[in-house]
Amino acid sequence: MPQTQPYALILAGGRGTRFWPRSRTRRAKQVLEIVAPGTLIEQTVQRLEPVVPRERIWILTNPHLRDEIIRQLPGVPRAQVLAEPVARNTAPAIGLAAQVLLQQDPDAVLGVFPADHYIARPAAFLRLVRAAFKTAAQGRIAVIGIQPRWVETGYGYVEFPDGRLAPGSLKPVPVVRFREKPDEPTARRFVESGNFCWNAGMFFWRADVFMNALDVHLPRTAALLRKLPPLSSRRFRTALETVFPQCENISVDYAVLEHASDIAGFAAGDIGWNDVGSWNAVYELLPRDARGNAARGEALFLDCGGNLVDAPAGKTVALLGVEDLVVVDTPDALLVCPRAMAQRVGEVVRLLEARKRGDLL
Numbered sequence: 376m377p378q379t380q381p382y383a384l385i386l387a388g389g390r391g392t393r394f395w396p397r398s399r400t401r402r403a404k405q406v407l408e409i410v411a412p413g414t415l416i417e418q419t420v421q422r423l424e425p426v427v428p429r430e431r432i433w434i435l436t437n438p439h440l441r442d443e444i445i446r447q448l449p450g451v452p453r454a455q456v457l458a459e460p461v462a463r464n465t466a467p468a469i470g471l472a473a474q475v476l477l478q479q480d481p482d483a484v485l486g487v488f489p490a491d492h493y494i495a496r497p498a499a500f501l502r503l504v505r506a507a508f509k510t511a512a513q514g515r516i517a518v519i520g521i522q523p524r525w526v527e528t529g530y531g532y533v534e535f536p537d538g539r540l541a542p543g544s545l546k547p548v549p550v551v552r553f554r555e556k557p558d559e560p561t562a563r564r565f566v567e568s569g570n571f572c573w574n575a576g577m578f579f580w581r582a583d584v585f586m587n588a589l590d591v592h593l594p595r596t597a598a599l600l601r602k603l604p605p606l607s608s609r610r611f612r613t614a615l616e617t618v619f620p621q622c623e624n625i626s627v628d629y630a631v632l633e634h635a636s637d638i639a640g641f642a643a644g645d646i647g648w649n650d651v652g653s654w655n656a657v658y659e660l661l662p663r664d665a666r667g668n669a670a671r672g673e674a675l676f677l678d679c680g681g682n683l684v685d686a687p688a689g690k691t692v693a694l695l696g697v698e699d700l701v702v703v704d705t706p707d708a709l710l711v712c713p714r715a716m717a718q719r720v721g722e723v724v725r726l727l728e729a730r731k732r733g734d735l736l
Contacts, residue, residue, distance in 0.1 A: 379482045379512045379581070383427040384472045386576075387416055387436040387444060387490035388459055392721035393653045396708035397685065400736050401439045405490040406447060409651055410660045415491045417447055422497045423488065426504050433476070434490075435459060435468050454606060460616045465576075466630035467596050467622035470589050471615075473582040474600045483582040484512050487627075492575070493660060495647025499543070503641050506545040511579035516588075516638045518550060518579070520572025521648050526563045529652070529718070531555050531574035531628060533640055540570055543644030550638040553628055572642050575650070578627065585631070593630045596622040654701045654710075655717035658683040668694075683714065708735055 391404025398404040405416045413421065420432060429450035434457065436444055441458040448456070457475075459468060469487055476483040486508060494500045507517040520533040522542040534551040541548070553574060557565060565571040580588075589597035599618045604610045623630070632638065649656055661669035661683070668676040672686035674694065681699040686692045692702060701717055703710040712720065727735050 379484045380431060380480060381427050381508045382431045382433060382476060382480075382483050382485050382582075383423050384433045384435060384469065384485055384487045385416065385419055385490045386465065386468060386487065387434055387440065388462060388468065389491070390724075391491070392724040393718060395720055395724050396705045396710050396735070397703055402443070403440055404651070406440060406443050410493055410657055414447055415493070415651065416444060418493070419488060419490050420448055420451065422494060422500065423486075423504070426501055426508070427486070433457065433472055435472060436490075437462065459619060461620045463619060463622045463624050465627040466589070466593055466625045467600070467619065469578075469585065469627055470593075470596060470600045470622075471603075471619065473580075473585045473589075474603055475606050476582045477586060478605045481583065484508055485580060485582050485585065486511075487576070487578045489576050489650070491651055493647075493649045493651050495649075496645065499644065500646045500648075502545060503643055503646075506547070507577075507579040507639075507641055510547045510639050511581060511584075514581060514584055515547075516578065516580045516584065516632070516635055517547060517641065518632075518638060519575060519577040519641050519643055521575045521643050522645075523566045523571065523573055526559065526566050527573065528556060528559055528562050530650075532557065532562075532565050532571045533574050534565075535570050535572070535640055535642070537570055540572070540642050542642040544642070547639035547641060550640040553632050555628070572640070574628070575643075575648065578632070588631050588635055592634050593623060593625070596630075653717040654683060654685070654703065654720065655714045657685070658701070658714060681714065 387405045391398035394404045406414050408414050432451050433455045434444055436458055438458045441456055445453055445456050473485060503519050507519055510517040532554040535548050536551055539548045599621055603614050649660055658669050663669045666680040668679055668682045670684040673691045674684035676694050678696045679694045682694055683701045684692045685703040699714045701712050701714050
């Protein structure tokens with residue numbers, strides 16, 4: 376069997392609209408220091424380095440963020456920070472990386488990781504990553520799921536056979552199917568059954584296995600991507616700008632995973648995973664006072680409870696007699712909302728877009 380090398384693809388193209396006003400088009404969530412030292416993408420790379428060195432890490436982002444990501448990630452070759460000409464969701468994005476890798480290393484094994492997750496216990500996480508890479512090297516598709524900690528309707532789910540789920544085990548278990556984001560009664564049934572994990576978007580496959588699956592399940596996009604010249608070619612950028620917008624706009628879950636067979640799953644135990652999906656998620660990660668208030672920056676809380684304040688250095692925010700609020704202050708915008716509505720902050724961004732307030736985006 377040929378010697379396989381693990382590669383990592385970090386998906387970093389999102390805008391992070393639920394983190395407005397801190398997250399903007401040119402300073403999106405993944406390049407911000409949201410929690411713990413270092414930006415989210417810096418933490419992602421540092422976490423993976425014991426398994427995948429920087430010279431084998433690839434980043435897929437958008438044109439607005441590419442220069443900042445290159446600046447933040449010394450040691451990752453500039454050519455391996457690719458900018459999508461347009462957003463086309465995860466199936467074409469992963470296909471692009473797989474095709475480029477195949478042209479360089481026909482035996483490449485690719486792990487896919489979001490750029491903006493937080494993991495408090497990286498050693499336990501890396502044990503699963505190593506096991507998933509080993510499984511993928513054998514020609515199977517592998518996925519890492521997160522053991523549910525509550526009933527959640529905002530995530531997709533991965534279903535395992537009855538009684539086979541063993542969180543933290545390094546032995547792969549067959550995946551029955553992938554389930555899209557459920558309604559609350561369905562999510563409750565999933566969690567209570569004990570056979571489901573959250574789909575955290577971490578996948579592993581040989582690059583050739585993925586492209587072959589794309590040939591079957593998304594043939595038009597696969598054919599377009601296979602036309603691309605090697606990355607080293609002077610024609611690559613022009614070809615990418617022509618080809619990529621023609622690819623279907625579809626997630627890898629819908630395009631490939633829901634149809635593929637022989638998928639192996641690993642259920643993460645307590646790795647301290649958080650998708651940092653909203654300001655409320657940041658609140659859950661920060662230290663809090665006796666009344667449950669949390670702050671990034673200087674804040675004063677009087678007769679308050681359950682609040683989050685995020686303010687720049689040099690500004691003091693005082694809260695008096697309020698409960699469960701998010702307050703985020705920037706030089707040109709201020710957000711105030713109930714923590715329970717933090718998932719809806721993206722609606723503010725859509726309103727600003729409708730009003731053509733590009734200065735605030």
